[in-house]
Amino acid sequence: DINQVIRNVAESFGGTCIDKKIAIELVLTDEKMLVNADMSKIQQVLYNLVDNAIKFSHKDSSVKIETTEKHSKVFVSVKDSGIGIPKEDQKLIFDRFYKSDASRGKDKKGTGLGLAIVKEIIKAHEENINVISTAGVGTEFIFSLAKAKAMDEEDE
Numbered sequence: 001d002i003n004q005v006i007r008n009v010a011e012s013f014g015g016t017c018i019d020k021k022i023a024i025e026l027v028l029t030d031e032k033m034l035v036n037a038d039m040s041k042i043q044q045v046l047y048n049l050v051d052n053a054i055k056f057s058h059k060d061s062s063v064k065i066e067t068t069e070k071h072s073k074v075f076v077s078v079k080d081s082g083i084g085i086p087k088e089d090q091k092l093i094f095d096r097f098y099k100s101d102a103s104r105g106k107d108k109k110g111t112g113l114g115l116a117i118v119k120e121i122i123k124a125h126e127e128n129i130n131v132i133s134t135a136g137v138g139t140e141f142i143f144s145l146a147k148a149k150a151m152d153e154e155d156e
């Protein structure tokens with residue numbers, strides 16, 4: 001259930017969010033959203049995306065996590081209204097050790113590996129991750145997962 005994994009990850013950031021006064025807003029259905037995936041790996045993906053969203057956001061802002069279903073896929077969006085990523089950097093951020101200029105400040109810790117790991121995990125699931133970002137406005141990462149077939153549809 002991807003919705004439950006998201007709730008757990010959001011909860012694990014509770015303390016950091018209070019320090020920076022960032023609210024994590026969850027837009028999830030009450031029903032379970034079952035996906036075919038290695039849930040500990042997907043938890044790691046979410047952890048890295050939310051970690052970035054908080055790290056690159058200003059105080060007193062919010063991070064929104066939303067799930068939507070379309071055909072046989074579930075789409076997970078992690079959206080912030082932080083510093084954004086300049087267009088020319090957007091294709092580089094998934095590379096190992098890449099950090100944009102804006103994120104090399106002393107308060108922006110990290111080795112630049114988070115998104116490389118994210119990309120690797122999503123690729124291993126034969127799924128996709130995309131970034132939509134405007135410098136100075138904010139960033140949204142969206143990745144897909146395969147919906148789990150309902151029990152009665154199995155063996156078809």
Ligand code: ATP
Nearest residue numbers: 052053056093099100103110111112113114115139
């Ligand atoms: P690590 O994840 O290893 O702690 P990191 O967060 O710097 O370090 P990545 O998660 O791989 O590394 O992200 C790479 C770079 O992409 C970041 O340094 C930053 O420049 C940019 N980036 C990633 N997510 C965001 C975001 N939500 N908003 C703005 N910039 C981002």
Ligand code: MG
Nearest residue numbers: 052110114115
């Ligand atoms: Mg990171």
